[in-house]
Amino acid sequence: EAGVTQFPSHSVIEKGQTVTLRCDPISGHDNLYWYRRVMGKEIKFLLHFVKESKQDESGMPNNRFLAERTGGTYSTLKVQPAELEDSGVYFCASSPQPSAGGLYNEQFFGPGTRLTVL
Amino acid sequence: RKEVEQDPGPFNVPEGATVAFNCTYSNSASQSFFWYRQDCRKEPKLLMSVYSSGNEDGRFTAQLNRASQYISLLIRDSKLSDSATYLCVVNAYSSASKIIFGSGTRLSIRP
Secondary structure, rough: OOOOOEOOOEEEEEOOOOOEEEEEOOOOEEEEEEEEEEOOOEEEEEEEEOOOEEEEOOOOOOOEEEEOOOOHEEEEEOOOOOHHHHHHEEEEEEEOOOOOOOOOOOOOOOEEEEEEEE | OOEEEEEOOOOEEEEOOOEEEEEEEEOOOOOOOEEEEEOOOOOEEEEEEOOOOOOOOOEEEEEEEOOOEEEEEEEOOOHHHEEEEEEEEEEEEEOOOOEEEOOEEEEEOOO
């Protein structure tokens, strides 16, 4: 079974440009998450989709970031315009719905997109 | 104060040694706890969940102390392949949603 995939693996752009990251979750996983790790800091939650709906977007840093999950399959994360502090590794993760009475299902992470803003 | 705090290390121990990491969390309402492992330039992968009663998986033992709000991971008979960053992770909500990562503890096993 294919894991979570992310594209591109690396992106180098200039300040002010736009970049779109893509995540393909594991087939059948309703939950999709975006995380970010900036240099020297911990991995931080950005947002959570359940199917095509945003369940929690409390971690989105500002309105330059736009996430979508049309049709409840793959997701995109657009940064427009990019700033220097947006550099980091962007991880996507997916998980199935928890079983009845369950609190949590393991999140499977993609390999990440390393974004460098110059 | 960070929500999840870990000693960043690095821990540098010889093969075969026993090593222990601790992690503290600030939200007493936290309900689910995990250890993830992250190899250099790779994605995090779940190592084990942490239960109140403590749990063991081979050479790995995880403990949870709710009263003191800390989680521990013990690795016995360490192998070279255990070299990685170990991430303490806490889920604060009663749903499959937001998880909070510690900054990780780096472990290096030397021959």
